[in-house]
Amino acid sequence: MLAEYFPILIFLAISIAMGVILLSMGGILGPRSPDSEKTSPYECGFEAFEDTRSKFDVRYYLVAILFIIFDLEIAFFIPWALVLDKLGVFGLIAMIIFVVELVIGFFFVWKKGALEWE
Amino acid sequence: MSGNTVFLEFLLFPGLLFTAVAGLLTSWVDRKVTAMVQMRVGPPLLQPFYDLRKFFVKETCVPEGGAAGLFLLAPLVGFAGVTLASMILWRALLDYEATFIGDLIVVIYLLVLPALGVILGAFASRNPLASLGGSREVKLMIAYELPLILAVLVPVIQANSIRLGDLVSAPAPVVSISGVLALLVGIACMQAKLTLVPFDMPEAETELSGGVLIEYSGPPLGIFKLTRAMMLFTMPVFLVVLFFGGAVTATGWWPKLIGLLAWFVLVALTIVIRNTTPRVRTDQAVRFFWGPVSLVALVAVVLAWAGL
Numbered sequence: 236m237l238a239e240y241f242p243i244l245i246f247l248a249i250s251i252a253m254g255v256i257l258l259s260m261g262g263i264l265g266p267r268s269p270d271s272e273k274t275s276p277y278e279c280g281f282e283a284f285e286d287t288r289s290k291f292d293v294r295y296y297l298v299a300i301l302f303i304i305f306d307l308e309i310a311f312f313i314p315w316a317l318v319l320d321k322l323g324v325f326g327l328i329a330m331i332i333f334v335v336e337l338v339i340g341f342f343f344v345w346k347k348g349a350l351e352w353e
Numbered sequence: 354m355s356g357n358t359v360f361l362e363f364l365l366f367p368g369l370l371f372t373a374v375a376g377l378l379t380s381w382v383d384r385k386v387t388a389m390v391q392m393r394v395g396p397p398l399l400q401p402f403y404d405l406r407k408f409f410v411k412e413t414c415v416p417e418g419g420a421a422g423l424f425l426l427a428p429l430v431g432f433a434g435v436t437l438a439s440m441i442l443w444r445a446l447l448d449y450e451a452t453f454i455g456d457l458i459v460v461i462y463l464l465v466l467p468a469l470g471v472i473l474g475a476f477a478s479r480n481p482l483a484s485l486g487g488s489r490e491v492k493l494m495i496a497y498e499l500p501l502i503l504a505v506l507v508p509v510i511q512a513n514s515i516r517l518g519d520l521v522s523a524p525a526p527v528v529s530i531s532g533v534l535a536l537l538v539g540i541a542c543m544q545a546k547l548t549l550v551p552f553d554m555p556e557a558e559t560e561l562s563g564g565v566l567i568e569y570s571g572p573p574l575g576i577f578k579l580t581r582a583m584m585l586f587t588m589p590v591f592l593v594v595l596f597f598g599g600a601v602t603a604t605g606w607w608p609k610l611i612g613l614l615a616w617f618v619l620v621a622l623t624i625v626i627r628n629t630t631p632r633v634r635t636d637q638a639v640r641f642f643w644g645p646v647s648l649v650a651l652v653a654v655v656l657a658w659a660g661l
């Protein structure tokens with residue numbers, strides 16, 4: 236199993252190396268004369284009003300946590316789908332209960348307004 | 354297969370060079386059709402290549418106070434991801450033996466990398482507009498990733514395997530009701546994954562003036578554009594592999610024609626949607642994907658396990 240995944244790691248490294256070569260091509264071929272105006276963050280041509288690192292709404296965390304919960308639940312489907320034949324009716328009923336819970340949870344979240352933005 | 358052949362496959366066909374050229378040509382189709390919709394003449398065939406060449410002789414401006422290392426490395430994350438994903442998909446189409454158990458999961462997560470790279474680059478830019486765009490991209494990703502995985506489950510259930518080789522040799526899921534529903538979900542998610550209108554709020558030219566890519570210039574911007582072009586080529590291939598499976602890998606030239614046609618229809622659909630819809634707000638997109646799209650995807654999964 237690991238032997239099959241190893242080439243992927245190697246190719247990932249090679250493609251990143253290719254990208255680095257492409258990037259450094261710009262360094263060799265392109266001009267390089269930074270000044271403070273050129274490198275300042277762009278915001279409509281005037282000085283930036285605020286820093287990037289600012290406070291943001293706690294509801295983002297809520298959505299992120301919801302995503303993780305649902306994504307993990309969905310991930311359970313994949314191994315289940317593979318052994319569906321062997322599980323038979325038992326597996327089917329178990330998954331129906333699981334899906335019903337998932338849908339109830341989903342509607343609960345929706346009605347609670349966790350997906351509303353303002 | 355010897356190491357040398359694999360290496361050549363990676364660099365030339367179906368890896369880096371092939372995907373890059375095919376992606377740039379696809380992006381030309383996109384630009385040409387868009388121009389025709391807007392009553393313009395549009396660029397010549399090789400314009401994307403000229404653009405790319407120009408990017409690589411331009412200056413790289415790193416924004417002051419930004420995370421320079423991350424800023425420069427971020428484009429490579431997506432570039433590496435889409436190159437590898439394309440290679441795995443094409444090897445599955447060409448040769449069953451080249452696939453391995455679980456490569457579908459690998460491809461799904463490799464195709465997440467371009468969005469991740471854009472987010473990293475945006476947050477490394479130290480630009481308020483880029484950060485806003487980045488946070489929009491995060492929300493968009495959270496929104497579409499869920500129904501996409503559900504849609505992918507339909508072919509998995511039908512072929513009873515997470516090996517791409519089995520998926521492309523199984524009967525095409527698209528001839529069943531569940532397959533059609535899942536394909537529709539897949540098309541909606543593809544549009545968001547490519548951050549094309551109506552889901553291009555991370556870039557939103559009118560409000561964020563480019564958003565996530567605002568601080569990028571020269572080669573890093575070129576790599577982002579190349580990655581995007583390669584995604585425009587690879588995502589429809591991904592959907593063809595998933596939903597047309599056996600119909601495009603059977604022997605003879607007829608299935609290959611079907612595959613090409615299916616790919617072209619998917620690309621055309623993407624371009625038409627992009628040119629005929631207005632940009633939606635982030636909350637609308639999240640509600641769209643977590644509401645109707647996820648429900649349709651769930652229904653498709655239920656139908657798939659019922660054998661429909």
